[in-house]
Amino acid sequence: MALTLSLAHRPFSVELATGIMLPDGIFDGALPQQSINVHVRNDGPSATPEAEAYIEGLSDPGIQVNAYLIAIPALEPGELHLCSWPCNFEQSSPGKTRLSIRVKTETGHTIRLMAKIFVSRTHYDIPRREYVCRVPEGEFRLAVQETSGPPQEPNPNGEGYLDLPGPWIIRRFSSTLVQPFSGKYGPLAFDDPWWKVVAWIIAAISAISAVIFATRGQGTASGGIQCDYDEVTGPTTNCRSPDPKPSNGPSEISAASIASGIAAYAVKVGLADEIDPWRRGQHATPVPDDETTLSEIVDVELTPLEDLVAGVQFGVRVNWRYSRITDRAIHTFAVTEERKNTALAGKHILRAPSPVKVNEHQVTIEAEIPNHLGQLYSGVQLFTYVIIKPPAGTGGEFRIVLSDPKCEGVYRGIFNLARAVSQLRERKDGYLGDWRLYLVAQNINLAPDGLPPEEAAKFIGGSPIVAPFSVALRSVNCPVTLPDAVMTIVDA
Structure with missing residues (x-):
């Protein structure tokens, strides 16, 4: 068979x-x-x-x-x-x-x-203070010029400030793409995504590194990425966390990394989906076939217009200037516009049984996530997982991935409660009481095989669809986000 x-x-x-x-x-x-x-x-x-x-x-x-x-x-x-x-x-x-x-x-x-x-390869060029991302089609350099982040917190020992995990919004940057080519248009990264995705990769990876740096005390992410822009040079932001006083441990990584991921996503929103500044710049500055483009520079200024919330149509004002440097001249093109988040969701539902006896071995958790038109996401459309936090005052968290194998519009996962309780007992942590559950979902790139590069580039995965954390642009205090579900664990 x-x-x-x-x-x-x-x-x-x-x-x-x-x-x-x-x-x-x-x-x-x-x-x-x-x-x-x-x-x-x-x-x-x-x-x-x-x-x-x-x-x-x-x-x-x-x-x-x-x-x-x-x-x-x-x-x-x-x-x-x-x-x-x-x-x-x-x-x-x-x-x-x-x-x-x-x-x-x-x-x-x-x-x-x-x-x-x-597979790309990103590192930080210390002498030039630039992030460098290499792909087969060229080398992409990005210099961060202005950021927004949380207010600085003095170190209790009196020496400087604490290393904060973010979230960090890149507001202004200059990028240089080195990929010599002849004629009007150059190749796309991997012959598929727009070059703006490479800028998004740099923003996301440096944000994740900042989270690891702050929560684990490591200056790099073991791969050469340093946290260069964790000094606020623009307006401050704040992170909506599900806990008024988050506990130390892995739980801080999820809160900061998801919020930082949404902040990095502002780069993708501002630079548009259907076509990005590099392709638009090439289109607006045509050159003859015998003229060689040596490099391209795009200077970008991003201004989020609303709080950055996954699945919500927030806006980003963007000013960008494209420069094509050739073997004969410099050609430029500039744009000012407002872009909207297009990865949208309606009101989601997360279901978990409650109460649950502590001697139950496994618990089934389900989620339904509609798009903005009310139609349920299903099957391969989403990568979905749940963050499960034990009772308040307990450190750590658990994650389980949900899936929808039958494409029914219901994402399910099995939580191994017995294993989780065993780990908490070993740490002498509490496990009876309310466990808080938070849903996270991102879309998957479903570009069919064989599409022309410029068509395939319009399919972009990894956009946040649902997240319990968001980036508040004007909040002084950290608002509390309610859990998507609560599961009460009781004695057998």
């Missing part, structure tokens, strides 16, 4: 310390610990048997794979299963890396599923 399985989309990256999908699902060597995530789908007319899947190989030997087996249940026609393999990308090289996944059944039937993942 032939296995009628396929990969439903390009595999995407999730940064393991924070749980966040990276911009457009692109992997980057600056962040060592990432997972490769992809939905396997049954494309046949009948059910497939139970199987196991593993990563057979990658064309980049610098990527270290945890090649354990993932059990795939029997799949009905059209049904999905989300697979995730943790990897180390510290020694990865930029490029389109070929990925081979082998699926086999107990009866010996096998199938090889092939895909490509996009």
Whole structure:
């Protein structure tokens, strides 16, 4: 019996310390610990048997794979299963890396599923004070000139200020793209996303590094990214956290990283989806085929017009100036406009049983997430997970990924309560009482194979659809966000 399985989309990256999908699902060597995530789908007319899947190989030997087996249940026609393999990308090289996944059944039937993942390489150039992101098509440099962030907090020991995890909004930056080409138009990054996605990658990775720096006391993210712009040079912001006084530990990473991810997302919103400043600039400054473009500079100023809230149509005012430097002249083009967030959601629902006896081993959690028109997201449209925080005053958190294998519009996951309670007991932490649950969702890039680059570039994944944290631009105090659900754990 032939296995009628396929990969439903390009595999995407999730940064393991924070749980966040990276911009457009692109992997980057600056962040060592990432997972490769992809939905396997049954494309046949009948059910497939139970199987196991593993990563057979990658064309980049610098990527270290945890090649354990993932059990795939029997799949009905059209049904999905989300697979995730943790990897180390510290020694990865930029490029389109070929990925081979082998699926086999107990009866010996096998199938090889092939895909490509996009890998960039970001580092910080200390002498030039620039972030540098390398992709196969060129080198992208970004110099941050103005930021907004939380008010500075004096260090209790009297020495300077505390290292804060953000969120940081890049308000003004200058980018230089070095990719010599002849004629009017240059290549796109990976022949797919707009170059603005590379700017978004830099903003997101440097924000994640700032979170790790502040919460773990590390100056870099083990890959050469430093927190250069964690000094407020523009108006202050604030982070909406679910706790008036968040506890120390992993919980601070989620709160800060999600809010910082939304702040970095303002770069993507401001630079537009259907076409970005680099392509618009090339279109507005045509040159003959025998004139060579040596580099392109885009200077950007971003002003968020409302609080940055996932799934809400907030606006960003943007001024940008494009300069094409050729072997003959400098050609320029400038734009001032307002852009709106287009990754929208309606009112979501998160369901968890309550009360639950402490001796229950597993708990099922469900979420329904509509778009702004009321239609439910389903299946491969979203990467969704839940942050579960034990009773107030207890450090740490747990995360579970939700999925919708039957494309019913209900994302489900199983929370191993017994394991969580066991860990809390070992730490001598409390576990009876109200556990708070917070929902997070990002969209997945579903560009069909074979699209022309400029069409594929219009499909962009990683946009925040639902998040319990947002960036308040004018708040003095940190507003409290209510949990999406509460699960009360009681004695058996």
